[in-house]
Amino acid sequence: GNSVTQMEGPVTLSEEAFLTINCTYTATGYPSLFWYVQYPGEGLQLLLKATKADDKGSNKGFEATYRKETTSFHLEKGSVQVSDSAVYFCALTYTGGFKTIFGAGTRLFVKA
Amino acid sequence: DAGITQSPRYKITETGRQVTLMCHQTWSHSYMFWYRQDLGHGLRLIYYSAAADITDKGEVPDGYVVSRSKTENFPLTLESATRSQTSVYFCASSGEQGRHSEAFFGQGTRLTVV
Numbered sequence: 204g205n206s207v208t209q210m211e212g213p214v215t216l217s218e219e220a221f222l223t224i225n226c227t228y229t230a231t232g233y234p235s236l237f238w239y240v241q242y243p244g245e246g247l248q249l250l251l252k253a254t255k256a257d258d259k260g261s262n263k264g265f266e267a268t269y270r271k272e273t274t275s276f277h278l279e280k281g282s283v284q285v286s287d288s289a290v291y292f293c294a295l296t297y298t299g300g301f302k303t304i305f306g307a308g309t310r311l312f313v314k315a
Numbered sequence: 316d317a318g319i320t321q322s323p324r325y326k327i328t329e330t331g332r333q334v335t336l337m338c339h340q341t342w343s344h345s346y347m348f349w350y351r352q353d354l355g356h357g358l359r360l361i362y363y364s365a366a367a368d369i370t371d372k373g374e375v376p377d378g379y380v381v382s383r384s385k386t387e388n389f390p391l392t393l394e395s396a397t398r399s400q401t402s403v404y405f406c407a408s409s410g411e412q413g414r415h416s417e418a419f420f421g422q423g424t425r426l427t428v429v
Contacts, residue, residue, distance in 0.1 A: 235415055246405055246420030247358075254415060292358070294418075301346050301365065301412040307357035 205230045209293045209306035216283055217314050224278040224309050226267075226293035234295040236260075236269050236276040237303070241290040250278075250291070288313045317341045321406050321421035328396050328428055336391045336424045338406030346409040347389040348418070349373075349381065351402040358405070364389055396428045 210225040228234065235254045239247040251260030256271035265280045276293060293306040319340040328334045338347065349361040360373030362381040370381050378400060380392045389408075393400055406421040 246422050248420065249417055252417070296416050301409060301416055302360065302363065303416070303418045305358045
């Protein structure tokens with residue numbers, strides 16, 4: 204079946220550090236891949252997405268590249284800020300489905 | 316206001332009481348979802364709906380009831396609340412089927428059952 208696995212947290216970084224959150228997936232066909240972010244006290248919101256192999260999604264300095272050969276969609280940011288502290292969810296949707304499959308979420312703490 | 320709204324934002328109820336969480340979206344999205352979020356469990360799907368009058372169970376439906384008489388509303392009812400239902404509940408909607416569907420989330424309802 205379809206599933207998403209992401210690295211366990213929490214991840215704690217100092218401001219301006221480099222961020223990587225790993226995400227791998229299992230899916231039949233050609234899924235679309237997403238990163239959602241949840242700031243404290245809020246619902247999830249879309250951060251970025253990629254709909255086909257080798258596509259790069261980007262937003263707010265975050266990037267992720269759809270790697271079909273490694274079934275991965277790792278989230279990266281070159282220099283994190285305190286305001287990036289949140290929970291990050293990797294997710295996929297798939298042809299013929301309408302439910303989003305979410306990973307377990309990774310909590311990021313950024314220290315000043 | 317456009318978007319997806321949940322009410323109430325916070326609710327405290329007693330064990331055994333019935334409680335209804337409301338969800339309203341203004342986009343006329345076909346698909347709507349209820350999730351609960353608990354530490355260590357991520358997001359778990361409770362119920363979903365593909366259209367008005369069409370609902371189906373998700374991963375953790377026991378103890379919950381939904382209805383969808385209008386496209387824009389998708390209330391979630393806890394028939395007899397238990398402490399294990401203390402959680403943060405999120406409603407979401409999606410306008411498309413298939414690989415391009417993006418989910419839009421409400422702000423959540425924090426429910427405490429005492």
